[in-house]
Amino acid sequence: MSDCIFCKIAAGEIPCNKVYEDDDVLAFHDIRPLAPVHFLIIPKLHVASLAECGPEHEALLGRIMGLVPRLAAEQGLAAGFKTGINTGHGGGQEVFHLHVHVFGHKG
């Protein structure tokens, strides 16, 4: 999607403060953090929202959710963390490229 900001981040066309990357997934710190540690995990594949996901996305969703505890631990969120997926205008979604928020504080 040429006009999608997270596709541009995934393609390296817009810089980000990277947390993790592999062939399918990218994680980076949120530009307007709502917690001392606040990062986003996205698929590199453009999927507009969780509402657009079907059975064909289950493996990708599993990969993303499976990364949450590992990346949270690497970011020092030993006390725990909060996750969120805003979906659709009614769900407060602003960037229409699927992403999981991870919020917490170190220690």
Ligand code: 5GP
């Ligand atoms: P949403 O409300 O769609 O779940 O949240 C989108 C999030 O993306 C917001 O927390 C916002 O701060 C973040 N965001 C929007 N544009 C950028 C950007 O260019 N870089 C980064 N790192 N985060 C962004």
Ligand code: ZN
């Ligand atoms: Zn996109």
